[in-house]
Amino acid sequence: MFKKLYNPNLRSEKKEVLTQDGTVTLYSAEFDECYHSTKDGALQESLKKHIIPASILCDKDSLAILDICFGLGYNTLATLYYYKRNFPNKKLHIISPELDKSLVQSLRNFKYPKEFEPFRAVIEAVSQNFFYEDENIKIEVKIGDAREVIRGIETKIDILYQDAFSPKKNPALWTKEYFADIKKIASKDIIITTYSSATPVRLAMYENGFKVYNPPKSEVRSGTIASLKELDLEEIDMELKKQRNPNAKALSDGVLVVS
Numbered sequence: 001m002f003k004k005l006y007n008p009n010l011r012s013e014k015k016e017v018l019t020q021d022g023t024v025t026l027y028s029a030e031f032d033e034c035y036h037s038t039k040d041g042a043l044q045e046s047l048k049k050h051i052i053p054a055s056i057l058c059d060k061d062s063l064a065i066l067d068i069c070f071g072l073g074y075n076t077l078a079t080l081y082y083y084k085r086n087f088p089n090k091k092l093h094i095i096s097p098e099l100d101k102s103l104v105q106s107l108r109n110f111k112y113p114k115e116f117e118p119f120r121a122v123i124e125a126v127s128q129n130f131f132y133e134d135e136n137i138k139i140e141v142k143i144g145d146a147r148e149v150i151r152g153i154e155t156k157i158d159i160l161y162q163d164a165f166s167p168k169k170n171p172a173l174w175t176k177e178y179f180a181d182i183k184k185i186a187s188k189d190i191i192i193t194t195y196s197s198a199t200p201v202r203l204a205m206y207e208n209g210f211k212v213y214n215p216p217k218s219e220v221r222s223g224t225i226a227s228l229k230e231l232d233l234e235e236i237d238m239e240l241k242k243q244r245n246p247n248a249k250a251l252s253d254g255v256l257v258v259s
């Protein structure tokens with residue numbers, strides 16, 4: 001397995017960072033990275049990279065969403081915000097692993113954007129009990145290592161927000177073995193959204209049978225959309241990528257080469 005690239009003793013060291021859209025994220029000293037793109041903005045990144053493309057590509061009446069990982073909860077809260085405005089009757093079941101229990105417990109005091117004000121009860125419940133449920137929404141934050149949590153999920157996942165720290169800083173959540181475990185819990189229509197467009201990550205998906213696409217054009221930086229099914233998006237020819245770059249390899253649990 002991976003040697004730890006980060007120092008867990010730094011887990012509590014975080015500082016607030018104001019992002020381009022006026023919303024606040026944190027910088028993690030443990031991973032030496034911000035929780036969101038400061039250029040795209042925390043809320044805009046969440047909506048435009050994950051929530052909106054996934055909602056267009058997966059329009060079932062009820063959705064099981066895997067949010068990797070909970071962090072500050074932007075993806076989960078932006079999902080509630082977006083679906084409440086656009087698809088208020090949709091049933092949402094969000095499962096989100098998170099290693100950092102004290103971070104989740106601290107979120108009741110986090111400076112969230114005004115868009116999340118209607119979800120104060122959700123924030124309080126998740127922060128205290130790691131759980132929220134009402135008529136249409138169920139949220140389960142599972143404290144622990146996402147790799148372990150995923151192996152215990154019995155629900156078939158329709159949407160995966162793949163939003164871990166970067167492959168360089170947190171490779172264990174981007175390998176072909178990780179995506180093999182994702183495939184085991186994926187519905188046949190799964191939509192994966194991510195900000196990463198790195199070839200070793202795309203190969204890790206592709207080698208598990210996922211088709212890899214360029215996301216629809218938007219104002220935020222590009223990334224990748226992946227699915228087991230054909231999508232009406234520009235598909236990336238991974239065989240051609242491998243021919244052109246014979247040294248390109250999928251990220252793997254056994255090999256720690258992330259450049």
Ligand SMILES: C[S@@+](CC[C@H](N)C(=O)[O-])C[C@H]1O[C@@H](n2cnc3c(N)ncnc32)[C@H](O)[C@@H]1O
Pocket residue numbers: 034035036046068069070071072073074075076097098099100103144145146147163164165170172173
């Ligand atoms: C980039 S942040 C996620 C941001 C989040 N999606 C949001 O919208 O606020 C990455 C998160 O992954 C968590 N994490 C890192 N490694 C993990 C692991 N192996 N299992 C579970 N959580 C992990 C970190 O504690 C951090 O909160």
